[in-house]
Amino acid sequence: MFRRDTTAESHFRIEVRTWLEANLPLALRGRTARPPPAELMPWYQALSRKGWIAPHWPKHYGGMGATLNEQIIITEELARIGAPQLPAQGLNHIGPILMKFGTEAQKAQHLPPIIAGTVIWAQGYSEPGAGSDLASLSTRATLEGDHFIVRGQKIWTTWGHHSDWMFALVRTDPQAQPRQAGISFLLVDLRSPGIRIRPIKTIAGDDEFSEVFFDDVIVPTENLVGKLNDGWCIANALLGHERLASSNPQFPLMALERIKTMARASGVIADPAFQDRLAAASINVTALSALFSHAVELTNNNQSPGPESSVIKIFASELLQTLNELLVQAAGGHASTQNPITTNFGVVDVAAPFLQSRRVTIYGGSSEIQRNVLARRVLNLPS
Amino acid sequence: MDLHLTSEQTLLRDSAVKFIQAAGPKVARAFREQDPSFAPERLRWAGEVGWLGMLVPTSADGLGLGLTELALLLEQAGRGLVCEPIGFAAISAAALAQGGTPHPVLERVMTGRALVVPALEESGYGDDPLSPRTQMVGEAGALRLTGQKTFVCADGADGFLVSASGPDEPALYYVARNARGCSLTTTQTVEGRKLATLGLAQAPADLIPPHPSSRNAVEALYNLALMALSCELLGVMERAQEITLDYLRIRKQFGKLIGSFQALQHQAVNIYVCVEAIRSLVFQIAAHNEVFDIDPAMAIALKAKASEDALFVTEACIQLHGAIGFTDEHDIGLYLKRAMLLSSLFGNAAAQRRRYVALANITA
Ligand SMILES: Cc1cc2nc3c(=O)[nH]c(=O)nc-3n(C[C@H](O)[C@H](O)[C@H](O)COP(=O)(O)OP(=O)(O)OC[C@H]3O[C@@H](n4cnc5c(N)ncnc54)[C@H](O)[C@@H]3O)c2cc1C
Numbered sequence: 089m090f091r092r093d094t095t096a097e098s099h100f101r102i103e104v105r106t107w108l109e110a111n112l113p114l115a116l117r118g119r120t121a122r123p124p125p126a127e128l129m130p131w132y133q134a135l136s137r138k139g140w141i142a143p144h145w146p147k148h149y150g151g152m153g154a155t156l157n158e159q160i161i162i163t164e165e166l167a168r169i170g171a172p173q174l175p176a177q178g179l180n181h182i183g184p185i186l187m188k189f190g191t192e193a194q195k196a197q198h199l200p201p202i203i204a205g206t207v208i209w210a211q212g213y214s215e216p217g218a219g220s221d222l223a224s225l226s227t228r229a230t231l232e233g234d235h236f237i238v239r240g241q242k243i244w245t246t247w248g249h250h251s252d253w254m255f256a257l258v259r260t261d262p263q264a265q266p267r268q269a270g271i272s273f274l275l276v277d278l279r280s281p282g283i284r285i286r287p288i289k290t291i292a293g294d295d296e297f298s299e300v301f302f303d304d305v306i307v308p309t310e311n312l313v314g315k316l317n318d319g320w321c322i323a324n325a326l327l328g329h330e331r332l333a334s335s336n337p338q339f340p341l342m343a344l345e346r347i348k349t350m351a352r353a354s355g356v357i358a359d360p361a362f363q364d365r366l367a368a369a370s371i372n373v374t375a376l377s378a379l380f381s382h383a384v385e386l387t388n389n390n391q392s393p394g395p396e397s398s399v400i401k402i403f404a405s406e407l408l409q410t411l412n413e414l415l416v417q418a419a420g421g422h423a424s425t426q427n428p429i430t431t432n433f434g435v436v437d438v439a440a441p442f443l444q445s446r447r448v449t450i451y452g453g454s455s456e457i458q459r460n461v462l463a464r465r466v467l468n469l470p471s
Numbered sequence: 472m473d474l475h476l477t478s479e480q481t482l483l484r485d486s487a488v489k490f491i492q493a494a495g496p497k498v499a500r501a502f503r504e505q506d507p508s509f510a511p512e513r514l515r516w517a518g519e520v521g522w523l524g525m526l527v528p529t530s531a532d533g534l535g536l537g538l539t540e541l542a543l544l545l546e547q548a549g550r551g552l553v554c555e556p557i558g559f560a561a562i563s564a565a566a567l568a569q570g571g572t573p574h575p576v577l578e579r580v581m582t583g584r585a586l587v588v589p590a591l592e593e594s595g596y597g598d599d600p601l602s603p604r605t606q607m608v609g610e611a612g613a614l615r616l617t618g619q620k621t622f623v624c625a626d627g628a629d630g631f632l633v634s635a636s637g638p639d640e641p642a643l644y645y646v647a648r649n650a651r652g653c654s655l656t657t658t659q660t661v662e663g664r665k666l667a668t669l670g671l672a673q674a675p676a677d678l679i680p681p682h683p684s685s686r687n688a689v690e691a692l693y694n695l696a697l698m699a700l701s702c703e704l705l706g707v708m709e710r711a712q713e714i715t716l717d718y719l720r721i722r723k724q725f726g727k728l729i730g731s732f733q734a735l736q737h738q739a740v741n742i743y744v745c746v747e748a749i750r751s752l753v754f755q756i757a758a759h760n761e762v763f764d765i766d767p768a769m770a771i772a773l774k775a776k777a778s779e780d781a782l783f784v785t786e787a788c789i790q791l792h793g794a795i796g797f798t799d800e801h802d803i804g805l806y807l808k809r810a811m812l813l814s815s816l817f818g819n820a821a822a823q824r825r826r827y828v829a830l831a832n833i834t835a
Binding site: 386 | 740
């Protein structure tokens with residue numbers, strides 16, 4: 089936004105835009121919920137064949153090794169065309185973790201299918217009794233010779249029922265103090281015997297997540313990432329990058345366009361009180377872009393975004409909610425309509441994105457937990 | 472988040488940090504309601520080290536630096552509650568130098584021996600800077616301005632950069648304080664300095680032509696002023712935050728440090744989020760815009776958000792102090808008052824958002 093493309097960058101932007109226009113199926117544009125795999129994965133694979141699925145991955149792992157500006161341009165163009173949200177657990181979570189902590193065999197086995205879009209990953213951290221207090225997790229993995237026996241339950245697993253593999257935090261030492269020191273990081277084939285997966289319907293009406301039960305599931309020891317009982321550090325090592333990747337301005341930008349369309353259709357766009365709120369929200373989207381591009385610059389200069397990246401998580405998630413609250417106001421009497429609303433200015437989905445947006449301050453560390461972390465770790469306030 | 476600075480930029484910041492060690496709340500307090508409300512010798516010192524000419528091209532004996540350097544300097548000025556109008560002097564020097572031949576007063580402005588400040592506002596609420604009611608009549612060599620400018624930081628000023636409408640596009644003019652037909656009426660602000668209404672009755676003026684890269688000299692200076700004010704607001708917020716965090720780490724109630732209370736920790740983080748967002752905005756805009764060609768939507772967005780957030784932050788800082796924060800004796804109130812002044816100049820948050828609606832194509 090405040091950035092101006094160089095000539096080379098504007099050529100790249102046009103290339104991306106033209107290709108997206110020609111290749112992103114109409115049915116996948118402007119979707120608020122993540123489409124099911126049968127619809128979504130062919131698009132994932134098309135991006136992969138084009139070489140654009142992993143802009144932030146190094147080239148030798150099949151990524152683009154893109155510059156900061158190229159990454160931002162792709163983000164902006166995906167937002168512009170209303171591209172659907174892709175499953176990101178592979179690209180943004182386990183991929184980078186394996187690059188840093190995985191064995192050569194683990195990398196060779198798992199990274200190529202993530203790039204190709206032939207394997208879908210799930211994140212198995214949360215449990216019924218371990219949410220914000222993740223270190224209290226109790227799914228047990230017992231080492232027996234060349235394998236672990238896993239027993240317990242994970243919950244809120246995004247796309248669990250569509251996934252092939254799960255990276256999970258499991259308790260390998262129940263006596264360890266602090267509790268964090270008894271946790272390991274395991275890769276689990278979800279087709280293994282003893283696994284049962286049940287989808288869970290969300291307030292938005294979709295089944296975005298699920299619960300996963302482990303009943304004496306055998307997991308070979310070569311699926312351990314890093315050392316035994318080192319899982320907590322591994323899971324946290326790349327948190328900064330994950331928060332950053334999930335806070336890119338793409339979705340706020342899309343929300344802004346949706347509000348404008350709805351507000352034009354309902355006429356509220358002419359109301360100065362509404363305009364003021366819309367201007368404030370729009371200015372905050374600019375601020376998010378600044379925070380985001382500042383953080384990506386630091387990351388590219390190998391200064392890790394660190395705990396400060398919680399700022400962006402808080403800012404991006406709360407802004408997305410503000411935007412969707414504004415969308416509901418713009419829709420007036422239409423707000424609670426279940427299906428997308430057809431207007432003279434286009435079709436606008438209101439209730440679904442509003443409901444969807446309630447999750448973003450809960451997952452990936454709730455807003456309250458981010459504030460706790462910042463207060464202690466960055467602002468050095470006493471406990 | 473840290474900034475990625477060159478070694479020259481780091482040096483500049485370090486010398487600005489040294490400069491403000493001799494400033495700060497105590498000095499700001501001493502200058503309240505004084506005339507002028509700053510130390511002229513410190514303004515001259517800022518001129519001698521080159522800061523006032525930092526945006527002036529080297530061909531006109533300036534340092535030829537850009538917005539990032541301006542931001543680094545003014546962030547410190549905000550932190551130190553610096554009273555000398557370094558920001559206005561530096562952007563006015565840039566404006567005086569922007570045309571082919573610099574205005575004759577430039578040399579004295581760059582060395583801090585004369586102070587020139589912008590006088591662009593008229594109503595004080597969401598002016599369109601490109602539709603001034605002040606009128607220019609006359610022809611080359613004998614230009615006269617008639618009208619009124621408001622909220623001018625005229626303390627110690629020797630001249631003004633005034634916007635006026637004329638036969639063509641609105642343009643920028645230099646008017647000397649002692650010019651015929653030029654009058655000042657001052658009001659005291661809570662912050663300590665005075666704001667003036669500048670009356671112009673056929674006052675003689677010199678045209679300041681625009682920089683080759685900008686569409687209009689008035690617009691360019693206006694956007695530069697929004698940037699300068701926002702950089703100072705950033706510094707004000709930062710320092711208010713630090714003072715407050717220090718207090719949260721030492722004040723005890725209920726047998727505990729109040730900084731351990733979660734409600735206060737979360738409010739402290741709300742403050743921190745504001746500061747970080749403004750810092751990223753300031754330095755991203757600075758990195759991606761030229762001095763005389765700042766994207767107006769960006770300048771407006773920045774000033775809107777910095778104005779609103781600086782008030783939120785300094786108000787919250789007073790709350791986190793309790794009654795001590797409500798006293799004149801405690802410094803935290805000085806930051807609220809500086810934020811009040813800077814937020815209100817050149818259009819407050821609501822006024823900027825109204826302009827943003829028109830400019831950023833929100834309703835189209
Ligand atoms: C859509 C969605 C997708 C998800 N996907 C996954 C996934 O793929 N894999 C996975 O492992 N998990 C996933 N999660 C789970 C997510 O990580 C947890 O929901 C989150 O960690 C919060 O835990 P909880 O839901 O148990 O809430 P709780 O921890 O019970 O929190 C309840 C409330 O209390 C607050 N709270 C808790 N502790 C504190 C404290 N110390 N101070 C102040 N406030 C506090 C919380 O902020 C929250 O408001 C997903 C969640 C959602 C909503």
